[in-house]
Amino acid sequence: MILLGPLELALAALLVLGSAALAFALRLGLTASLLIAGTRMVVQLLLVGLILKVVFDRVDLTWIGIIALVMLIVAGYESAARQKRRLAGAWSIGIGVAAMFLSTFTVTVLTLVVILGPSPWYTPQYAIPLLGMLLGNTMTGVALGLDRLTQTLWVQRDAVEARLMLGHTWREAVTDIRRDCMRAGLIPTLNAMAAAGIVSLPGMMTGQILAGAPPVEAVKYQILIMCLIMGATTGGTAFAVQVACRRLFDARERLRLDRLRAP
Amino acid sequence: MTEARQLDVEGLRFGGVGPVDLWLAPRECLALGGPSGAGKSRLLRAIADLDVHEGRVACQGTTAEALEPSEWRRRVGMLAADSRWWRDRVDEHFAAPPAGEMLEALALDEALLRAPVAKLSSGERQRFALLRLLANHPRVLLLDEPTANLDPDNALRVEHLIADYRRSEGAAVLWVSHDPQQMRRVADRRLRLEGGRLVQAPDTEPIGDAPR
Numbered sequence: 001m002i003l004l005g006p007l008e009l010a011l012a013a014l015l016v017l018g019s020a021a022l023a024f025a026l027r028l029g030l031t032a033s034l035l036i037a038g039t040r041m042v043v044q045l046l047l048v049g050l051i052l053k054v055v056f057d058r059v060d061l062t063w064i065g066i067i068a069l070v071m072l073i074v075a076g077y078e079s080a081a082r083q084k085r086r087l088a089g090a091w092s093i094g095i096g097v098a099a100m101f102l103s104t105f106t107v108t109v110l111t112l113v114v115i116l117g118p119s120p121w122y123t124p125q126y127a128i129p130l131l132g133m134l135l136g137n138t139m140t141g142v143a144l145g146l147d148r149l150t151q152t153l154w155v156q157r158d159a160v161e162a163r164l165m166l167g168h169t170w171r172e173a174v175t176d177i178r179r180d181c182m183r184a185g186l187i188p189t190l191n192a193m194a195a196a197g198i199v200s201l202p203g204m205m206t207g208q209i210l211a212g213a214p215p216v217e218a219v220k221y222q223i224l225i226m227c228l229i230m231g232a233t234t235g236g237t238a239f240a241v242q243v244a245c246r247r248l249f250d251a252r253e254r255l256r257l258d259r260l261r262a263p
Numbered sequence: 264m265t266e267a268r269q270l271d272v273e274g275l276r277f278g279g280v281g282p283v284d285l286w287l288a289p290r291e292c293l294a295l296g297g298p299s300g301a302g303k304s305r306l307l308r309a310i311a312d313l314d315v316h317e318g319r320v321a322c323q324g325t326t327a328e329a330l331e332p333s334e335w336r337r338r339v340g341m342l343a344a345d346s347r348w349w350r351d352r353v354d355e356h357f358a359a360p361p362a363g364e365m366l367e368a369l370a371l372d373e374a375l376l377r378a379p380v381a382k383l384s385s386g387e388r389q390r391f392a393l394l395r396l397l398a399n400h401p402r403v404l405l406l407d408e409p410t411a412n413l414d415p416d417n418a419l420r421v422e423h424l425i426a427d428y429r430r431s432e433g434a435a436v437l438w439v440s441h442d443p444q445q446m447r448r449v450a451d452r453r454l455r456l457e458g459g460r461l462v463q464a465p466d467t468e469p470i471g472d473a474p475r
Contacts, residue, residue, distance in 0.1 A: 161313060162347035162392075167337030167399055176349065252312055253332035 001212045013038070055124045064124050068105070068131055075100055075139040082143040085150040087247060088261045095243050096142050103236035104134040107228050115224070133204065133225055134232045137189060141233040142240045145185030149244055150260055152177050160255055170249040178241055185237035193226055202226070268323070269435035270310070270339070270403045275318035277309045278302065280459045282318065287403065287435035292425075294450030295439045296464055301456045303439045304344070307405040310437070311341040322403055340401030344408045346392030348380040353391055356380075361394040368424045369394065370417065385412045393421060397428060404428075404436045410445065422449050 016038035023030040055063050076097035086092035108131045112121045121127075153160060156177065163173040196202055197219075201209075204225055208218035250256050270287040280302035287293055295303055309316040312327045312335055320327050320339075327335045350356055354376040366373055369390040375383060383391070389412050396404070404425065410418035422445070429436055440446050446453050446464075453464040 156349075158343070158345070159347040159349045162343065163349065164313060164332075165311060165336055165341045165343065166395065167333045167340075169331075169333045250315075252327075254313055254315065 001210075013042075052124070052128065055128070059120065059122075059124060061120075061122050064122050064127055067128060071132060071135055072097060072101055072105075075135045079139045079143040079146070083147040083150060084263045085154055085260045086146070087150070087244060088259055091244075091247055091259070092146070092261075095146070095240050095247075096139070098243070099142050099236040099240035100135060100138050102239055103232040104131060104138050107134055107232040107235075111224075111228055129204075130225075130228070134228055137229045138232045138236040140188050141185040141237040144188070145181045145237040145241045146244055148184040149177065149181040149241055150248075152180065153248060153255070154257060154260065157255055157257060164253065164255065170245075170253040170255075173255075174245055178245060181241045182237060185241070186233060189230055189233045193230065196222070196226060268321075269433075270437070271319070271321040271324075272310060273319040275306070275309055275316055275320065277305055277314055277316040280305065280456070283456075283461055285437075285454070285461060287437060289433045289435060290429050291452070292429060292436040292438055292450045294446035294453045294464075295437060295456060296441065296443070296446060296453065297456035299441075302459065303456050304407050306456060307341055307407050307437065307439060310403075311336055311339055311405055313341070337399045338401055339403040339405065340396045340399055341405040342393060342396050342407060342409050344411055345385075346388045348388070351379050351381075352376075353378055353380055353383065356391075356395055357398060359398070361398065365394055365397070365424070368427070369420050386414065386417055389413060390417065390421065393424070400432060402432070402434050404434055404438075406436060406438045408439055408441065411441075418445070425449070 016034065020031045020034045020038075023034055051067070055067060076093045079096035079100070080086050080092040083092065087095065108127065109121075111130060112118065112123075112127055116126055118126050153174070160173045160177070164170070192200075192202070202222050202225075205218045205222040208221060209215055248256055248259060267288070268286045269289045269291070270285075272283060272285045275281050275283040283306060285293065295306070297303055305314060308314045310320050312320070312332055322335070322338050327339075330338070348356060354360060357376075360373075360376060363373065371387065371390055371394075375387060375391075380388065389409065393409060406425070409425075410421050413421060425436060425438075426449070428434060436449075438446070438449055440449075454461045455464045456462075
């Protein structure tokens, strides 16, 4: 494995500076965003690297639990922040956190215990990267699914209410919309699976190969991860869309768009 | 005799309107006028249990809360001023195609049933929306300016079809309109909603929004 030093990373960082310079020259209004995103990325990853080093050395379930919890809450917050019209109050973050907790934690623990079987089962070298990959992908699915749901209900509220007026139940009134939301949430995962290996080499596999792992072993891990991502994203998105749908109708099955926050 | 009433509304309040009390006998048509923004459409929505409200609403003695919301809305059917559609073709919105005589009564060509909704005029869509509602055999019809998008001939066809439906099914009708002539043609009683209250509409005064 070729080790990277500060000089190598500084050279790579020149690309960020170059992008910012280009954005400035073209008056894109993105210069500050590019520089902030680049700096933020470096600081976040360095901090994570330090934290992971400590956690990897200690192999302590409490510490791993705390890190997993922080990752989950941040993912819940990010999934809410990416929605234009989100549920008011704690519902938006709450639904995201619950959906991701149920799907990603279940899949991660099952994978650790049943498939990978490290000793102890929570070995952070396996547990944290697995959870991170699942959270990242499920977060996108949940955010896209919920964003599509609230936007579509907002735009099509008259059609939904027309169905309610005709005696449709709330479930019947949102059947088509719910299907669309699930599709929206799963498209990135479906695209990634369809393109895997042909259009793009997935990030984790690329990382393993760069770190010196044999390609066939890296591929096996990538297949495992892709299957886990599909399962967690489908479960998480379905849960989030279902609960948010229910929340947007009250006990008398009235469409309650007043429970959405204005963008 | 509350049980003999087709629709019974007591102490209905919603969004600064009310309390509203009204009742409809079987086969009765009550026309409701009043200035724009007075809350006429919201009153219909509250009766159909589409908006949050306080008060008691009953159909043939059964309150809304005693029924599943979907069952209540099948009994107390509402037609909005603008019809809405969610599938591509007209017939996809009907469990069974409407009877030929119903189509004929509204001068609708049967071939239009297989047409895309987007190809229909707003008037055709509104007439199909009425047939879609009547297919549920509601016992109370809440009509929110049902003929606002129709030419005079088609407006008369709709009025006749609803009169026939009232007679044959014993249904009661609450009809919101801005057209005083129409209200006199269709209604047994006429009320105005203004200042958040229902008031009698005197025969000598316009009951709709028409210029005085």
